[in-house]
Amino acid sequence: MDTMLNRASERPAAAQAKPPSAIDAKDIARTASVLLGGVVVVEGLRRRSAVGLMTALAGAELIRQGVLGRGAVLRAMGVGREEAVPEVIELTRSLTILRSPDELYALWRNPETLPRLLDPMLKVTVRDATESDWRLTGPLGLQAAWRSRVVEDIPGERVAWISQPGAWVPHAASIRFKPTSHDRETEVILRLRIIPPGILLGSLAEGRLKTVPGILIQKVLRRFKALAETGEIATHRRSPACRGNGRDE
Amino acid sequence: MRALCWHGVDDLRVGTVADPEIVNPHDAILRVRLTTTCGSDLHLLGGYLPTMRAGDIIGHEFMGEVVEVGPEVTRIKKGDRVVVPSFIVCGQCRYCRDELYSLCDNTNPHVELQEPVLGYPTAGIYGYTHAFGGYAGSHAEYIRVPFADNDCFVIPEGVSDEQAIFLSDAAPTGYMGAEFCAIKPGDVVAVWGCGGVGLMAQKSAFLMGAGRVIGIDRFPERLRMAREHVGSETLDYTQVDVLEALKEMTGGIGPDACIDAVGMEAQGTSLDARIDRVKQSLRLVTDRGHALRQAIMACRKGGTLSVLGVYGVMDMFPMGVLMNKGLTVRTAQQHGQRYVPRLLELAARGDLDPSFLITHRFSLEEAPRGYALFKNKEEGCVRVTFAP
Numbered sequence: 161m162d163t164m165l166n167r168a169s170e171r172p173a174a175a176q177a178k179p180p181s182a183i184d185a186k187d188i189a190r191t192a193s194v195l196l197g198g199v200v201v202v203e204g205l206r207r208r209s210a211v212g213l214m215t216a217l218a219g220a221e222l223i224r225q226g227v228l229g230r231g232a233v234l235r236a237m238g239v240g241r242e243e244a245v246p247e248v249i250e251l252t253r254s255l256t257i258l259r260s261p262d263e264l265y266a267l268w269r270n271p272e273t274l275p276r277l278l279d280p281m282l283k284v285t286v287r288d289a290t291e292s293d294w295r296l297t298g299p300l301g302l303q304a305a306w307r308s309r310v311v312e313d314i315p316g317e318r319v320a321w322i323s324q325p326g327a328w329v330p331h332a333a334s335i336r337f338k339p340t341s342h343d344r345e346t347e348v349i350l351r352l353r354i355i356p357p358g359i360l361l362g363s364l365a366e367g368r369l370k371t372v373p374g375i376l377i378q379k380v381l382r383r384f385k386a387l388a389e390t391g392e393i394a395t396h397r398r399s400p401a402c403r404g405n406g407r408d409e
Numbered sequence: 410m411r412a413l414c415w416h417g418v419d420d421l422r423v424g425t426v427a428d429p430e431i432v433n434p435h436d437a438i439l440r441v442r443l444t445t446t447c448g449s450d451l452h453l454l455g456g457y458l459p460t461m462r463a464g465d466i467i468g469h470e471f472m473g474e475v476v477e478v479g480p481e482v483t484r485i486k487k488g489d490r491v492v493v494p495s496f497i498v499c500g501q502c503r504y505c506r507d508e509l510y511s512l513c514d515n516t517n518p519h520v521e522l523q524e525p526v527l528g529y530p531t532a533g534i535y536g537y538t539h540a541f542g543g544y545a546g547s548h549a550e551y552i553r554v555p556f557a558d559n560d561c562f563v564i565p566e567g568v569s570d571e572q573a574i575f576l577s578d579a580a581p582t583g584y585m586g587a588e589f590c591a592i593k594p595g596d597v598v599a600v601w602g603c604g605g606v607g608l609m610a611q612k613s614a615f616l617m618g619a620g621r622v623i624g625i626d627r628f629p630e631r632l633r634m635a636r637e638h639v640g641s642e643t644l645d646y647t648q649v650d651v652l653e654a655l656k657e658m659t660g661g662i663g664p665d666a667c668i669d670a671v672g673m674e675a676q677g678t679s680l681d682a683r684i685d686r687v688k689q690s691l692r693l694v695t696d697r698g699h700a701l702r703q704a705i706m707a708c709r710k711g712g713t714l715s716v717l718g719v720y721g722v723m724d725m726f727p728m729g730v731l732m733n734k735g736l737t738v739r740t741a742q743q744h745g746q747r748y749v750p751r752l753l754e755l756a757a758r759g760d761l762d763p764s765f766l767i768t769h770r771f772s773l774e775e776a777p778r779g780y781a782l783f784k785n786k787e788e789g790c791v792r793v794t795f796a797p
Contacts, residue, residue: 258503375521382530386515389501391481392433394516394533394555396543399429402414403464406427408543 249356249369254349255381259388261337261346262316267388268335269319276393277383281376289313296328304328330355348384350377411797412466412549413776418456419784421777426466429545429553434481437557439473439491443574444547445767445794446470446783447495448604449719452673453537454784457689457721460522460539467536468548469495470578472570475561476551484558490570491561492753493554494745495578497533497544500559511742516555517542526722531742548776550797562749565757572756574794575605575763581748582717583609583670587617589715589739590666595620599655599664599707601700603631603643605766605792606717607670611639612761614668623658625651627676630768630789638765647678655707663709671700672718681725698723705730716740766792773797 257264267273271286278284283295290310297303306327312320312334320334331354338347356369383393399408412426429438447470452458472492475485485491498505502514513532517523520530522540533555536546545552554560564573583606590598598614600607603626611622624635625644632643644654655664674689675682677699685697701718705727708714714736731738755761768791771779779793 256503258501258506378524379521382514382520385502386499390435390499390515390556392435394497394499394518394542395432396518396533396545398432399543399545399553400410400412400426400549401462401464401466401545402412402416402422402424402426403462406425 247355248353249373250351250353251370251374251377252349252351253374253377253381254347255385256340256345256347257385257388258345260344261339264337264346264348264384264388265316265319268384269313273384273387276387277380281379294323329357348381350381352377410550411773412545413468413773413795415453415461415465415467416463419454421454421467421780423774423776424464426549429549429551431477431479432553433555434479435556435558436479437475437482437485437554437561438477439471439493439552439554439561440476441471441473441547441550441552441797442490443473443570443794443796444468444471444549444773445574445605445792446780447578448602448606448672449537450780451784452719454780455674457673458538458540460519462539462543465536465539465543466546466549468546469535469537470574471535471547471552472564472574472577473552475557478557482557485561485563489561490564490573492564492573492576492749493560493562494581494743494749495534495537496742496745497535497542497555498559498746499556500746505559505746508744508747509741510744510746512744519543534742548773548795548797550773559746562753565753568753568756569764571764571767571794572762573753575609575766575792576749576752576756578743578745579605579766579792580609580613580752580761580763581745582606582743583611584613584616584748584752585741585743586610586668586670586715586717587613587619589741590614590617590668590713592617592619592666594618596665597621597623597659598666598668599623599625599704600641600668600670601625601704602670602718603628603635604670605763607668608634608639608766609763610668610670610715610717611635611641612763614666615640616755616760621658623655623664628786628789631791634765634791651703652707659709663707663712665709666713666715667704667708668715669701669704669718673697673720673723675700675718677703685725698725702727705734705736708734708736710734711736713737713739767794769793771795 275284285293287293292308294308295305307324308321309324310319310321312318316337318334318336322332323330331352333352336349338349340347352373354373386393397408400406401408410426410428411423414422414424416422431438450467453461453467475487475489475491478485478487496511497516498510498513499515504512504514511532516533517530519539519542523530533542533544535544587610592598592614596619598619600611603624611624614622622641623644624641625646626632627645627647632645635641635643644651675697681702682699685699689697705714752761768789769779769782771793773795776795779795782788782790783793
């Protein structure tokens with residue numbers, strides 16, 4: 161699984177080339193940093209005081225960052241960020257559930273569970289104990305589909321799966337059931353590693369790339385908890401309302 | 410069916426919508442017999458709470474008759490006359506186990522709207538924004554009640570609909586606020602607000618042994634209710650300096666406990682109240698917190714501040730006053746399921762009859778007019794009930 165995610169060849173070629181606009185912005189910011197730094201150094205030295213010395217040192221730091229092309233100030237200006245985007249985005253969320261690891265494992269492996277947890281964000285069709293088909297319908301009718309395969313299955317402890325070649329967003333995920341110090345209570349840890357689509361790389365900071373999958377896996381965990389503890393998932397679907405057909409679909 | 414829907418700021422209309430149906434196995438459908446206005450609805454009317462959608466049915470304080478139950482409902486059956494607390498709770502999670510029901514983990518379908526603001530999500534509420542679940546409200550002919558076995562409480566024979574309806578929210582909220590104060594016999598309790606919740610908090614304080622209860626408001630009919638139906642002493646904040654008056658009434662000590670039953674739309678005549686009003690009108694802040702600040706100031710050293718008012722994200726909060734005076738702060742949305750059985754018993758024994766809160770009885774079709782009266786406190790309006 162790790163090997164698969166680390167293979168650079170998996171990354172679309174577009175991701176390797178930096179968008180031209182980022183280069184322009186970066187050059188402007190570096191030049192500005194050097195020039196501003198020079199002015200600040202001169203001003204600082206003219207003061208001949210402790211404050212002046214500090215000012216001059218701050219100016220020197222601006223020059224250093226401008227020359228090297230990296231540093232906190234440049235990052236604040238939105239430059240140097242594309243270098244910080246790693247090839248693999250990793251997210252972990254956990255939630256404590258009032259059920260034993262064995263009960264939770266059994267529920268997770270029930271073929272009806274995943275489709276319920278992900279509906280309607282993702283349509284999941286479980287083929288057999290190891291393979292399932294996933295379909296995402298995005299805005300403007302955009303569709304993405306991929307097959308997923310369970311690669312590790314330790315009853316009562318852990319399940320791991322990876323997307324098969326051809327997925328729009330190649331990813332690997334795992335769920336772990338960890339007993340806590342309380343009886344019949346389990347810490348459930350969901351981990352997701354994705355290779356972001358090239359189109360997003362370089363244009364979004366790492367934090368932004370994590371937002372949507374972060375919300376998704378948190379929601380999946382919350383729903384899993386509700387299903388495990390109450391036998392149902394809270395919803396306001398089909399609620400009456402004074403819009404559309406008189407109810408929310 | 411017919412229902413009262415929110416379409417925007419101060420825009421409520423009765424419209425025809427689909428009937429609710431059983432969606433989950435623990436659901437029940439109720440025919441609503443009585444449903445009432447709540448002060449917290451005014452924050453929706455004013456547009457102060459985000460995540461409302463045009464067409465949402467509002468209302469969260471109600472009682473009715475069970476007409477249908479889901480396959481896994483066992484305790485409640487068709488024909489039962491029941492009262493339902495406004496928070497929807499699962500009865501299974503760790504918060505329900507600890508009787509902190511409004512913190513239930515499993516009934517809010519929109520955790521992603523709440524978690525960024527609160528850190529962790531709360532339970533869902535009927536008809537009270539999508540951040541609180543997006544559930545349809547009770548100002549309708551029928552309502553779907555999830556987890557009916559936990560959330561429906563059968564009303565005993567001798568307790569009327571009008572007595573039972575406030576056990577849905579105003580009474581348990583007020584009772585909880587008084588319980589937060591850990592009242593010892595003879596204690597002095599001051600309550601800001603003489604609306605439904607404030608009056609129920611005052612009544613509960615007496616039931617718990619308070620020696621004196623002081624109700625603070627500005628509307629003569631509400632102050633009269635506090636005196637005549639509850640037995641409180643009252644202060645009209647437009648006529649007296651509340652801080653001075655409380656100090657004088659308590660021999661220079663201050664009340665042992667102060668309960669805020671006002672919330673984010675406090676009125677007031679002082680400078681901080683005026684600043685709040687300007688900032689809120691410019692949408693710079695969600696809250697006008699004058700009553701809360703005054704309660705903190707008025708409370709005796711080492712006393713208890715019990716907050717029942719609904720707030721957004723408040724600024725100008727006098728943390729230093731709270732800290733230096735060593736106040737204990739207790740607050741929550743109502744953990745209704747904890748209190749309703751006890752309150753039904755009190756009602757059946759004749760020790761609690763909140764029906765005096767009702768000043769106007771309307772049909773559902775007249776609900777927009779009812780809210781206008783309620784919002785502007787016209788015609789001595791304290792609470793309006795709608796019979797769909």
